[in-house]
Amino acid sequence: MTTHVVIIEDDAQSARLASRLLRKAGYEVRTAEDGEIGFKTVIERTPDIVLIDLGLPDIDGQTVIGLLHEQAAMAAVPIVAFTAYPIDIAQQMAKTYGCAGVISKPIDTHRFAEQVGEFLKRD
Numbered sequence: 001m002t003t004h005v006v007i008i009e010d011d012a013q014s015a016r017l018a019s020r021l022l023r024k025a026g027y028e029v030r031t032a033e034d035g036e037i038g039f040k041t042v043i044e045r046t047p048d049i050v051l052i053d054l055g056l057p058d059i060d061g062q063t064v065i066g067l068l069h070e071q072a073a074m075a076a077v078p079i080v081a082f083t084a085y086p087i088d089i090a091q092q093m094a095k096t097y098g099c100a101g102v103i104s105k106p107i108d109t110h111r112f113a114e115q116v117g118e119f120l121k122r123d
Contacts (some may be wrong), residue, residue, distance in 0.1 A: 002028045003120060004045065008038030008052040008064065009082060012106055018051065018082070018112065025113035035059030038065055046073040049120055051082040051103065054093060065097045080117045 004025050009015040012033070019029045019042070030047070032038035035056040042050055054061035061081065068074050071092065080102035083090045090102045100119050 002026065003035060003049070004028045005030070005049040005116065006038065006047040007031045007041050007049045007082065008041075008056065008061075010034055010053060010057050014053075014107075017109070018107060019117065021107075022116060024091065025117075027113070027116070033070045035061070035064040037088065039064055042068060042074070046071075047075065047078060049116060050077060050079045051116070052079060052099075053082045053106075054081055054090070054097075055084060062093075062097050069098055079114075080119050097109065097119065 005022055007018050007029060009031065010033050015031045018065045019031055022029045030041055032041045035058050044123050052064060065079055067080065068079060072085055081090055081094040081099045084105040087104055095101045100122065103115050
C-alpha cells in the first residue's frame with residue numbers, strides 16, 4: 001500500500017522539491033498552496049501524514065492544524081511542521097500546536113524522505 005502525504009506549502013519551489021523527493025521514495029503526494037486548499041485536500045482523502053508550513057498566506061498554520069485536529073479521521077495522522085523558522089522557535093510552536101514534530105527548511109535532500117518516514121513509524 002502506498003503512503004499518502006499532503007504538503008501544505010505556499011512556496012512553490014519548496015513544494016516541488018519536497019514532492020519530487022517523496023515521490024522518488026515511493027510516496028503518493030498531493031500539495032496545496034494555502035491553508036484553505038490544504039484543509040480541503042486533507043478532508044477529501046485522509047492522508048497518512050501532513051507536512052504543513054506554519055507561515056501560510058491565507059490562514060496561519062496554527063489555525064489549519066487546529067481545524068485538522070478537530071477531525072476524527074485525523075486522530076492518528078501525524079501533522080509535521082514544515083518550516084524555515086529557527087529550529088528552537090519551530091519546535092516550541094510545533095509542540096504548542098500539537099504537531100508530531102518539525103522538519104526544517106531548507107530540507108536536507110539526502111535525508112528528507114527518511115525524516116518523513118520516521119514520523120510514520122511513531123506510535
